[in-house]
Amino acid sequence: MRDALLSPESLEAELRAIGAERYHNLHPFHRALHDGRLNRGQVQAWALNRYYYQASIPAKDATLLARLPTAALRREWRRRLEDHDGDAPGTGGVARWLHLTDGLGLDRAYVESLEGLLPGTRFAVEAYVHFVRDRTVLAAIASSLTELFSPTIISERVSGMLRNYDFITQDTLAYFTPRLTQAPRDSDFALAYVKEHARTVEQQRAVLGALKFKCGVLWSMLDALDYAYVTPGNIPPGAFRPS
Numbered sequence: 001m002r003d004a005l006l007s008p009e010s011l012e013a014e015l016r017a018i019g020a021e022r023y024h025n026l027h028p029f030h031r032a033l034h035d036g037r038l039n040r041g042q043v044q045a046w047a048l049n050r051y052y053y054q055a056s057i058p059a060k061d062a063t064l065l066a067r068l069p070t071a072a073l074r075r076e077w078r079r080r081l082e083d084h085d086g087d088a089p090g091t092g093g094v095a096r097w098l099h100l101t102d103g104l105g106l107d108r109a110y111v112e113s114l115e116g117l118l119p120g121t122r123f124a125v126e127a128y129v130h131f132v133r134d135r136t137v138l139a140a141i142a143s144s145l146t147e148l149f150s151p152t153i154i155s156e157r158v159s160g161m162l163r164n165y166d167f168i169t170q171d172t173l174a175y176f177t178p179r180l181t182q183a184p185r186d187s188d189f190a191l192a193y194v195k196e197h198a199r200t201v202e203q204q205r206a207v208l209g210a211l212k213f214k215c216g217v218l219w220s221m222l223d224a225l226d227y228a229y230v231t232p233g234n235i236p237p238g239a240f241r242p243s
């Protein structure tokens with residue numbers, strides 16, 4: 001266990017090292033997704049399960065927003081709610097994710113019902129929402145820092161999927177385009193906050209632990225998909241079955 005206080009720059013370096021080692025771009029299911037080694041049903045399973053993550057992000061941001069102590073922080077954080085929920089029906093990230101599941105041929109009511117989710121997806125996403133609700137504001141903000149690493153994976157994913165799957169179009173993947181500017185804006189803010197506010201060894205440990213936890217959330221969602229949809233016979237009862 002660490003016992004020396006890190007400079008803000010060293011803390012950032014440790015956070016980036018956690019991402020380099022643990023971010024979900026390294027997961028075998030993600031590699032297979034990007035490299036074109038999945039079939040349409042497996043890509044549908046990915047999109048359907050990931051819908052629950054997308055749909056839960058505004059709920060997790062709302063629990064954090066309620067605990068933020070200043071108007072300046074709340075103004076910053078509420079942009080995330082606007083990004084995901086939009087400002088009218090049919091706008092925002094969650095609606096754009098449904099455009100992606102539509103484009104893959106999934107029934108929208110079925111996706112939104114969450115009935116086909118893997119249990120592992122449900123547990124991982126709920127663990128993230130509860131983490132943000134129950135931990136300190138500092139740890140909760142730090143847990144969003146996986147977004148430091150998402151622009152790289154999104155670029156890889158979009159180019160890989162367009163190249164490798166004839167059932168995917170640019171329009172289907174339109175969800176990801178705004179994320180390429182939203183994620184750096186959000187993660188720059190969260191990183192600056194964490195560097196300024198993690199001033200004790202204990203706080204720094206909590207921040208590093210929060211990022212490891214979040215990498216584990218994303219990793220375990222892919223573990224669940226990999227287990228259920230790669231080896232025949234492993235789909236849990238009640239979960240989505242590709243036709």
Ligand SMILES: O=C(O)c1cc(C(=O)O)c2c(n1)C(=O)C(=O)c1cc(C(=O)O)[nH]c1-2
Nearest residue numbers: 057093143144145146147150153154179218
């Ligand atoms: O495509 C991805 O791999 C990816 C990763 C992450 C992430 O690292 O948590 C997010 C997103 N996308 C995303 O679209 C998104 O809206 C988002 C919000 C958050 C968060 O923790 O608040 N992460 C992510």
